[in-house]
Amino acid sequence: RSKSSGSREESLPNLPTFHTVDPVQEISINASAQKKAVNEIQIAEKKLTEFEQIYNITTDFQFRLDTYKKIGDLRDEIRSNKERIIKLKRNASYSQKCREKKRKILNKNQEVIQYDKPGHPSLLFEHPNLHDHIHDLIKFGAADEKR
Template identity: 30%
Template sequence: MKQTYFKELIYSKNYLIQKPGNLYEQYVNAFAFSEMVKSHNKAPNKRELQLQAQDNWRKIKMKDKDTIQNIIFELLHTPIQPSPYPFISQKKTVEPPRPPLTRSPLTPINNLPEPSNNIQLKSNAMAQNHLLENLQKVKNDLCEYNNLLRAVSTPELRSSFTLKIKKLEETVTVEEKKLKRLRDNAAAQQRTRKKKQKAALEENVMEIYDAPGRPSFFVKDPNLLEKMHDCVEFGAADYKR
């Protein structure tokens, strides 16, 4: 008579990232472990699981560190339920050997830190704020794609993620140059205003009106140049028509 016995399924706690180095990667692995336990699936699709983990991470990443660690602890202690098919035959089936996977050589990507949100700008720097929001979004995407690249093993996905990362890095470089140019322009305007104020206070130099009874536009609106720049570059003029 064929003998059968119960075998408990074993799930990996480092299924997506083999060596987690920060709180985000620990959470991703813990989330994957919990989902595998709930679905009784030891080898789910890594890409889909990674995307689900990232969506849930966005909901909790603003919480304090202790709270996130408690969530990770609970996920790692998800109770393992018996499989719907708990009994397996003692007879082993021999599978034919599989050809080894060959990975195309890829340039290693440096680990990126979690994007920060602590960059502060002046409230009147509308153009800078607009660029900075785009830059932060691109850096968020870049960080997530680097995490995905570390998790996947198939050559097709690694090649696709590498190309996407390269494009995002180029976008970051372009946006940072634009932001630097705007900051330099703002600093130059600030120096000009200070020079005029100093001349008015120390040298008793008065601003000349451009028409009788009407002060110049720059006296009434010191941010006029910046507003003109916004209208041209960001389409604010079309919106105001």
């Protein structure tokens, strides 16, 4: 029995005590899901470092095997969170492009008039009593007549 446990012990590779940590990409201020994933990565990397040190120090085969499995799980978690950040960044970029495209189409078809541009006075300059003007349009049906 001791012979078989000795050969199994040799089958587990030695892990390096130190590993390089990939720098986390820049996260925008309002990206809470990305920040959460980054925090999970940082926590998992700290645990990973500790488990690698424990793995390299211990001599008990069963404890070493359990630690090896835990290290694998932590590496998978880190990889999964990095992939998640990449997907979240890609989705944010796509939605930003869609908003820009929609804004261009609305401006091109003159469905939206921006009053803060040169040549377009502020809506408040045109209607100083904006609240009353909106109320009159709704109350007397003037909005329907303008359509």
